[in-house]
Amino acid sequence: TLFDGRRARAAWLRFAVSGGGPPARRPPPAPVVLVVTADTRPLDESLAFLRLLLGGTGLGAGILTAGVGWLVVSRGLRPIRQLEAEIASIGDRNLAQRVDVAPLPGEMRPLAGHLNDLLDRLHAAFERERAFIADAAHEFRTPLAGLRSSAEVALRREGDAQGHRAALALCIDVARGMQALVDKLLLLARMDAGQVRPSRR
Helix, strand or coil: CCCCCCCEEEEEEEEEECCCCCCCCCCCCEEEEEEEEEECHHHHHHHHHHHHHHHHHHHHHHHHHHHHHHHHHHHHHHHHHHHHHHHHHCCCCCCCCCCCCCCCCCCCHHHHHHHHHHHHHHHHHHHHHHHHHHHHHHHHHHHHHHHHHHHHHHHHCCCCHHHHHHHHHHHHHHHHHHHHHHHHHHHHHHHHCCCCCCCCC
16 A cells, blocks of 8 residues: 555565775665555456456356256256156046157157057057956856846746756756856966966867
C-alpha cells in the first residue's frame, strides 16, 4: 500500500554504492535499496472484470449443459417409456397384441423381439388351455347327460328291480367311460407339462 492509500506492486533491487576518491581512503560501500512501484488499479479492474466474465460464462455453460443433458436424456428415454406403456397395455384379454419394434432404437430391438417371442409362447399356452377346457367340457357333457337321464329313469320306475339293475349297469358303464376320459385328460396334461415322454409307435 502506497503512502496515499493506493495499492501497488513493487519490485526492488539491493546493491552497494561506493564513494569516490583514492582506494585507500575510500569509505566502505553503502547498501542501497532501489524500489520501483506501479499502481495496480487497472490490473485489479481487469482481474475483477475477468472474474466476473469467467463466473458468468461458467454459470451460463452449466445451465446450458444441464438443459442439453436433460433434453438428451429425456429424448433417449422416450422409447423406453413407449415400450413400458405398450407392455402395460397387454393383458390376458389381448395377448395377441405385440410390441411395435419399428420405432425403437437398434439397441432395444432385440429386447422387444424377445418380448414378442415370449408373448407368442404365452398366447399359445393360453389358447391351449382354453381349447383344453372347452374340449374337456364338451367331452363330459354327453356322459353326464347320460348318467343323469339313467338315474332319473331309474327313479321313476318304482319296484322294477330289473329296470333298476339295467339303469345302474348303464351308470357304471358311463362312469367307467368318464374315468377313462379323465385318465386321458390327465395324461395329456402331464404330457403338456413335460412330465411324460410320449412313446412314438
